[in-house]
Amino acid sequence: MLKVDTIEMGTVVDHIKAGKGGRVLEVLKIGEDYPHRVALMMHVPSKKGGTKDIVKIEGKIVGDEAANIIALISPGATINIIQNEKVEKKFRVELPAELKGAGKCPNPNCITNSEETENRFKMEDGNYRCGYCEKLVEAEELV
Amino acid sequence: MNYGLVAVYKTIFSIVYGAYMDLISIRDVGLKDIEAILDTTEKIHNKEHEVDLKGKILATLFFEPSTRTKLSFQSAAMRCGMEILDFLPESSSLKKGESFVDTIKTVTGYADALAVRHPKEGSARLAASVSNKPVVNGGDGGNQHPTQTLIDLFSIRKSKGRIKGLNVTLLGDMKHARTMRSLVYGLAMFNANITLVSPKGLEMDPRYLDEVNKKFGLNVKIDNTPNYSDADVLYVCRIQAERFADPYEAQRVQEEFRVKKADLKDAKEDLAILHPLPKINEIESSIDEMPQAKYFEQAHYGIPLRMAVLEYLLR
Numbered sequence: 001m002l003k004v005d006t007i008e009m010g011t012v013v014d015h016i017k018a019g020k021g022g023r024v025l026e027v028l029k030i031g032e033d034y035p036h037r038v039a040l041m042m043h044v045p046s047k048k049g050g051t052k053d054i055v056k057i058e059g060k061i062v063g064d065e066a067a068n069i070i071a072l073i074s075p076g077a078t079i080n081i082i083q084n085e086k087v088e089k090k091f092r093v094e095l096p097a098e099l100k101g102a103g104k105c106p107n108p109n110c111i112t113n114s115e116e117t118e119n120r121f122k123m124e125d126g127n128y129r130c131g132y133c134e135k136l137v138e139a140e141e142l143v
Numbered sequence: 144m145n146y147g148l149v150a151v152y153k154t155i156f157s158i159v160y161g162a163y164m165d166l167i168s169i170r171d172v173g174l175k176d177i178e179a180i181l182d183t184t185e186k187i188h189n190k191e192h193e194v195d196l197k198g199k200i201l202a203t204l205f206f207e208p209s210t211r212t213k214l215s216f217q218s219a220a221m222r223c224g225m226e227i228l229d230f231l232p233e234s235s236s237l238k239k240g241e242s243f244v245d246t247i248k249t250v251t252g253y254a255d256a257l258a259v260r261h262p263k264e265g266s267a268r269l270a271a272s273v274s275n276k277p278v279v280n281g282g283d284g285g286n287q288h289p290t291q292t293l294i295d296l297f298s299i300r301k302s303k304g305r306i307k308g309l310n311v312t313l314l315g316d317m318k319h320a321r322t323m324r325s326l327v328y329g330l331a332m333f334n335a336n337i338t339l340v341s342p343k344g345l346e347m348d349p350r351y352l353d354e355v356n357k358k359f360g361l362n363v364k365i366d367n368t369p370n371y372s373d374a375d376v377l378y379v380c381r382i383q384a385e386r387f388a389d390p391y392e393a394q395r396v397q398e399e400f401r402v403k404k405a406d407l408k409d410a411k412e413d414l415a416i417l418h419p420l421p422k423i424n425e426i427e428s429s430i431d432e433m434p435q436a437k438y439f440e441q442a443h444y445g446i447p448l449r450m451a452v453l454e455y456l457l458r
Contacts, residue, residue, distance in 0.1 A: 109285065111268075
């Protein structure tokens, strides 16, 4: 049985699509210089069947904007905000109908990749359309 | 105006007038607005309607080369009584590193409307989001060229009297040509029967066809062999040699997809052949003199059409 210490204050992201935990840490900008404890558990058996990834991050509270980005990588992941070693808030990330200021258009010829501007995307049939170049891309391509 | 309020201002405008203040993409324009623009174009062309925009200034900002689009925008504006401010990138502050956004914000204060062409996709939308003046897209990379689509629709309606129910064959590079994608969208709005003929590997993105189908119910056939015996309209565009790894294959395909006079013997007598121009060698030059060749008329419709668009935007 894999055991990871509880954290006093921070975030646990659970039910991440198996293999995507590293990506979640990457988009949360948790790198080698992050000063607190971080645990990444990959391919953990899930109660719902199959496997999942889990990340535990001490000292960082994941906000709504970051939750939107996590949703792009792993829709359905759950975020647990931990305060005083207890779950203060728990919510499931969902793909937002609209994204503003988050995500990056994967089209290299999109103007947003050469001019400073607030990116925006609208959901269409489960994919996202760039508000500038109009390319329809999959959610995960935005991160 | 505070540029942060531009989006709010333009949204209020669209609610009050029921139409966008800019013309950026064919996706933004409803069938009713397209029909209204085509009707106005017809009246201008028949000298039944004059557009009076005296005292207004059109800035043309073309960040990449253009012959027809730029000159016809300028000619259309002059015929509406407007003055022209022509931005030339090679002698502008772009050379000093000024950004696209700063250029648009500056020129916005000098003109009443902006016509913008830029190689980056989404550039016209970005320009519209920072300018409180109407912006018309003169082509943004491989994305959209809405006035060309309107000219194409007008040319089809003008030569055939209608668009609905016509058999329209699009021939050439369906994968990269923005003209073809936008035209498929416009034709679908009018319920035309569309046949897409392209070399293998240069087919239109099925996701795009799916999108159009979901919106309008697309009646489309896809073929890799040139055949236009059923076509009422044949719309041709260039197949670029650089899209092929093998230059011999490029030459073979270009020859196979070249429209030749001899190929037209099985075609309908009243076939209309259109092309967005410039054409290089994809249509045999002897066809230019045939009554079916409508592409130079099509280019000339750019004037009344863009006059109608300027009136629509500056109304």
